[in-house]
Amino acid sequence: MEAAASGGCGSGPPLLLSEGEQQCYSELFARCAGAAGGGPGSGPPEAARAAPGASTAASGPVADLFRASQLPAETLHQITELCGAKRVGYFGPTQFYVALKLIAAAQSGLPVRIESIKCELPLPRFMMSKTDAEIRFGNMAELHGTKVQIPYLITEKNTFKRMDDEDKQQETQSPTMSPLASPPSSPPHYQRVPLSHGYSKLRKSTEQMHPAPYEARQPLVQPEGPSLGGPGAKPLRHQASLIRSFSVERELQDNNSSYPDEPWRITEEQREYYVNQFRSLQPDPSSFISGSVAKNFFTKSKLSIPELSYIWELSDADCDGALSLPEFCAAFHLIVARKNGYPLPESLPPTLQPEYLQAAFPKPKWECALFDSYSESVPANQQPRDLNRMEKLSIKDMADFPVPTQDVTGDDKQALKSATDEALPKDMEDSATPKDSNSLKARPRSRSYSSTSIEEAMKRGEDPPTPPPRPQKTHSRASSLDLNKVFQPSVPASKSGLLPPPPALPPRPCPSQSEQASEAELHPQLNRAPSQAAESSPAKKDIPYSQPPSKPIRRKFRPENQATESQEPTTAVGGPASVATVKPHPTVQKQSSKQKKAIQTAIRKNKEANAVLARLNSELQQQLKEVHQERIALENQLEQLRPVTVL
């Protein structure tokens, strides 16, 4: 019929189409015409635009089809001109067929001329490009998947039977891709079964898509009779296995075609987005999201519960009630697909299976660092430092996090000192909420939740023992009350706690000043010393039991009470001692703030100071002994001289 119709093409020679071509072209034409919503011969709506009375192929699908042939635009223009469509203004059957023939010629490398179509040509090949599909239906990026339509195309098995037969019959035909009139991505309501049939044939480069089935397309709308004898697996392999029961074939096809692009393939940016979402729910990429957390998250997608339930069933491969990272990506991808109108597959597509996902998208290097730092075996000592690294890395990545994490950041601004500190509470918050629900699944995160500064965290990591015993230690270690009094005001103050001991240290070189530093230790010695000097002993004994602030005062009194021999050391001691007393007073004021951290830093400082002071102590004791000996010697001299004077 097409050959006869070719007579309608005014300028062209009679169009001789082989039988295969006839079938192919008629199907293509029917599809292009049908894609507009009408059937061939039934006067599609677009026919109103074109010359009435002739079935025409709508220009939109035709244009898409031509573009799918992957010829340059200029060639396509030439073809449309030559076939006469431009002249007559529409794509009638003749024009359409001529165009197809010209496309075949162009694809074979022949010049686009009317003469070229005279010879025998292979069938034109049409590759459906992504852009076409997107323009058409505005759907997801990967659109080549035949498999998408497969499940909900409750395609009758008999159709495949027929195709098998025809396929076997006409295997000698050159391989062709089934022409595409419509992309696969249309949701069920969008498609007509014939279109989906046609499209479902496509995309296997090794397959011999035979157009013959297309002519059977129309009648196949009604279910027909051939028994479900189970067509051989092999021919099915050559076609897209669309029927549910043949879904197994998919893997074989994938092997043939090495995972063609399809809606179930996750792109790199999608993958990153999913991973970020995962991290917002569960900071540890190697751990799990519990069921309840995932449920709350996925219900936000506004899909119905049965669908979500089904998606979960598909993606939770190990049925453990929790989602690992690949499982989560698969589930997310399925949800995205569903929201974009793709029907859900019968079983998890191979590109979404966890093993494939893990292999196809190895974790980026920085994530590996995270893994290292998140490893359970990290000892507490290393963990704070790892935290620092992690926080710095994760900050960069969390910049794009959706709102929930940002809100969390805003909430946790207590005593934050640096950007890394901010990351710490943010992550802690994130991990706190899933941590509760991940009690079984998540590896325990033994990070300190109350750290406010990295230094604190590090120090805390270094000193596992709890702070409370330590102040007692300081108290117990104090050789006298004075020591407590000296250091206690400084203990709560983080910085100021450092002050009293350091002032003690610099004066060390000067014996007189160092005496002041170890004045507390001097007391016991002074207590012993008065045994040698009776006069000063009462005064000295009073002094040890008095507070340091009052000590210098007593010390100042001492020069009045005592003889000159003790004046030098005491005045020297009293002078600097008064300075020291001034310092504790301001520290008392700071005592109320930052007690805990200050206590700990102070404790460490105190330890150091204690060691230093112990050394000082021994030195000063020796000096004291020398001084006392001198005094004794002087007193003896005095007594020796006195009787002389008295007498």
Add this chain to the structure above:
Amino acid sequence: MAVCVAVIAKENYPLYIRSVPTENELKFHYMVHTSLDVVDEKISAMGKALVDQRELYLGLLYPTEDYKVYGYVTNSKVKFVMVVDSSNTALRDNEIRSMFRKLHNSYTDVMCNPFYTPGDRIQSRAFDGMVTSMMIQVC
């Protein structure tokens, strides 16, 4: 091999019931319903029995001329009832046990799904598929 498989909730309402010859469904539903009494009787007889597989499997609940009904109860008092055709060469007890074990495993997988609330009808396709595989062997 099974002709009808039913999952009954603790409160004795069906969570899932499916029979292969769809024309006699009502009869099977009735049989399952009547078997519940027997199940309850066996459960009460167990008393404070140790919870292990043997106790979970209740065995033949009662035979009719055409069918035999087997029962299995889980720890949470969810009952599985299976009706098999008597004309089948007597299925060994172990086979019935293994079928119940598979049912139980699939049921726990359904439970793991956070979108499934206990007490809902079971609509899991995986569960359906598993039950179909058990029942389709008849044909």
